[in-house]
Amino acid sequence: MDEAFIRIEKVTKRFGGVTAVDAADIAIGRGEFFSLLGPSGCGKTTLLRMIAGFDFPSEGAIYVDGNDITDLPPHKRPSNMVFQSYAIFPHLNVFDNIAYGLRKARLPRAELDRRVEEALAMIKLSGFGKRRGDQLSGGQRQRVALARALVNRPKVLLLDEPLGALDKRLRESMQIELRQLQKSVGITFVFVTHDQEEALSMSDRVAVMSAGKVLQIAEPRTLYEAPNCREVADFIGTMNFFDAIVTSRDGDIAVLDAGPLGIVRAPASQPAGAAVLIAIRPEKIVLSSDAVSGGVRGIITASAYLGERSHIHVMVDGVTEPVSVAAQNRHRDGAQHNGGEVVYLSWTPEAMVILPRA
Amino acid sequence: MRARGRADGVGLFVYAIFYLAFLYVPVLFLPLFSFNNSTFISFPLSGFTTQWYVQMWADDEVQHALANSLKVGAAAALVSTMLGLPAAKALTRYRVPGGTVMLGFVNLPLFIPEIVLGISLLILLNTAAIPLSLITVVIGHVTVCVPFAITVLMSRMEGFDRSLEEASLDLGETGWMTFWRVTFPLVLPGIVSALLLTFMVSFDDFLIAYFLAGTQVTLPIYIWGQLRFPYKLPTVLALGALILLVSCILVIAAEWIRSLGVRGRRPVVGA
Numbered sequence: 065m066d067e068a069f070i071r072i073e074k075v076t077k078r079f080g081g082v083t084a085v086d087a088a089d090i091a092i093g094r095g096e097f098f099s100l101l102g103p104s105g106c107g108k109t110t111l112l113r114m115i116a117g118f119d120f121p122s123e124g125a126i127y128v129d130g131n132d133i134t135d136l137p138p139h140k141r142p143s144n145m146v147f148q149s150y151a152i153f154p155h156l157n158v159f160d161n162i163a164y165g166l167r168k169a170r171l172p173r174a175e176l177d178r179r180v181e182e183a184l185a186m187i188k189l190s191g192f193g194k195r196r197g198d199q200l201s202g203g204q205r206q207r208v209a210l211a212r213a214l215v216n217r218p219k220v221l222l223l224d225e226p227l228g229a230l231d232k233r234l235r236e237s238m239q240i241e242l243r244q245l246q247k248s249v250g251i252t253f254v255f256v257t258h259d260q261e262e263a264l265s266m267s268d269r270v271a272v273m274s275a276g277k278v279l280q281i282a283e284p285r286t287l288y289e290a291p292n293c294r295e296v297a298d299f300i301g302t303m304n305f306f307d308a309i310v311t312s313r314d315g316d317i318a319v320l321d322a323g324p325l326g327i328v329r330a331p332a333s334q335p336a337g338a339a340v341l342i343a344i345r346p347e348k349i350v351l352s353s354d355a356v357s358g359g360v361r362g363i364i365t366a367s368a369y370l371g372e373r374s375h376i377h378v379m380v381d382g383v384t385e386p387v388s389v390a391a392q393n394r395h396r397d398g399a400q401h402n403g404g405e406v407v408y409l410s411w412t413p414e415a416m417v418i419l420p421r422a
Numbered sequence: 423m424r425a426r427g428r429a430d431g432v433g434l435f436v437y438a439i440f441y442l443a444f445l446y447v448p449v450l451f452l453p454l455f456s457f458n459n460s461t462f463i464s465f466p467l468s469g470f471t472t473q474w475y476v477q478m479w480a481d482d483e484v485q486h487a488l489a490n491s492l493k494v495g496a497a498a499a500l501v502s503t504m505l506g507l508p509a510a511k512a513l514t515r516y517r518v519p520g521g522t523v524m525l526g527f528v529n530l531p532l533f534i535p536e537i538v539l540g541i542s543l544l545i546l547l548n549t550a551a552i553p554l555s556l557i558t559v560v561i562g563h564v565t566v567c568v569p570f571a572i573t574v575l576m577s578r579m580e581g582f583d584r585s586l587e588e589a590s591l592d593l594g595e596t597g598w599m600t601f602w603r604v605t606f607p608l609v610l611p612g613i614v615s616a617l618l619l620t621f622m623v624s625f626d627d628f629l630i631a632y633f634l635a636g637t638q639v640t641l642p643i644y645i646w647g648q649l650r651f652p653y654k655l656p657t658v659l660a661l662g663a664l665i666l667l668v669s670c671i672l673v674i675a676a677e678w679i680r681s682l683g684v685r686g687r688r689p690v691v692g693a
Binding site: 116117118137138139141143144145147148149151153154155164165168169212213216 | 582583585586588589590591592593594595596597599603604607608
């Protein structure tokens with residue numbers, strides 16, 4: 065990713081008095097599977113629609129492959145879109161739906177037929193050309209929408225929550241298929257979703273958005289293991305937070321006064337005196353019934369058995385929220401965790417993420 | 423509880439029967455007496471005949487008035503539907519500044535008494551020195567037909583996913599071609615329905631035509647004229663019965679066509 069294929073520069077979109085997208089800066093590489101992730105109303109769909117040309121930025125500019133497309137109408141853009149509702153034309157059959165863009169491009173008949181047949185084969189719907197849109201299942205409609213966009217060989221494919229309407233099992237198999245398809249066609253995908261697991265499992269990189277702002281752009285692993293703020297840490301997976309103050313520094317290591325957790329040392333960049341949050345993932349916490357040195361004493365308030373793991377809530381004196389612990393059930397006769405039981409929590413210094421406290 | 427619910431159901435049923443009877447029994451007298459073998463409109467019926475229909479059909483004046491009404495109706499329907507289509511698209515698809523207010527003004531002719539509308543149009547045409555003719559009747563009818571056309575077309579436009587038009591733009595079509603390749607075919611049932619409905623509104627109108635027709639005669643004006651002659655009443659009844667029948671067929675057809683295509687168009691969700 066030496067040069068950015070799609071550049072979104074300081075893009076702001078206001079609807080009346082509402083700022084839907086606030087100074088978004090994103091660079092997407094050629095052939096990248098890039099996701100826009102965030103809760104509904106965070107501006108991710110508005111951003112996608114500005115790349116597609118259905119909405120226009122109030123400020124800022126968008127470049128694709130070096131060309132400024134900020135003010136181009138949708139039909140002049142090198143992108144195609146898969147809509148959330150799929151938008152299969154109900155008055156046309158599958159063949160004519162897929163051929164829609166090619167007809168506009170006035171392709172020779174033989175070439176058009178060949179490309180549509182290829183597209184039908186790609187989505188494993190050969191022989192479905194004569195079917196009407198309303199005779200297709202949800203999964204089939206999704207594939208047709210995908211083929212209708214890809215058959216035009218766009219530089220960028222935009223996908224607006226394309227798996228949202230499918231049931232869980234189908235969604236999971238489509239996630240894998242979509243990812244394989246993207247790798248084989250090599251087209252840059254910009255994928256909008258509110259489902260964090262979907263974003264993590266499919267994307268090369270993810271931009272997390274909230275209230276119109278881009279909070280963090282990173283690879284899935286980085287987003288999960290090294291979130292840059294409380295909102296990202298909270299939105300992706302489960303996270304425990306503890307208030308702390310940096311008391312002194314020792315090279316790259318900060319010494320923190322974490323109140324009920326005692327004095328802890330962790331890699332961090334904040335200066336002495338800074339108010340910070342210690343963030344720890346539930347699965348990074350080790351739970352034991354015997355006292356361990358440096359362990360934090362707590363009492364189990366609730367536990368849920370989920371098969372491969374158990375979720376346990378532990379109340380620690382001086383901490384308002386119960387601490388979430390995820391314990392792998394490695395042994396068939398593994399320890400039972402009962403409410404009221406006294407336990408000790410411990411973790412490695414690397415398990416802690418030190419975040420600024422707003 | 424159960425018995426009580428059933429009693430309520432019976433009450434509602436009786437109410438519904440009375441309601442329907444109130445609406446339709448007077449109307450049904452029209453076809454009933456149009457087949458009665460007597461010039462007097464009274465019970466008991468004296469015998470079955472189709473002579474009034476034969477007599478009506480043989481009347482040149484009826485045929486002339488009918489032709490005028492058909493011409494005016496067709497013209498008013500075409501013009502008002504063509505005017506309504508872009509308005510409905512704008513009001514459903516774009517954020518038109520003051521759109522709600524505009525829609526209110528467009529719908530206003532529905533609430534202005536037709537007699538007021540007729541007189542004001544007459545004054546306007548007189549002031550502009552435009553001679554009264556069937557064309558002026560068409561102009562008058564268009565003002566009351568446009569709101570009907572817009573209402574029918576708007577409900578149709580709102581009924582389909584707006585991302586269908588966006589998909590067409592996204593696939594490289596211009597706005598104009600998107601209208602012809604996507605919007606028009608999907609709105610077509612609404613267009614046919616609007617044509618039928620506006621035709622009916624024009625065809626049935628008496629008051630506006632009465633003011634604006636000048637020396638021309640449309641079917642309702644002809645019927646009004648015939649009511650002065652008691653012996654002509656049965657043929658008028660026959661004519662009325664026929665108009666009733668055709669109106670019913672057209673309105674049912676309009677509704678059927680409008681609902682057509684809405685069915686089965688809902689996106690299928692799931693596998």
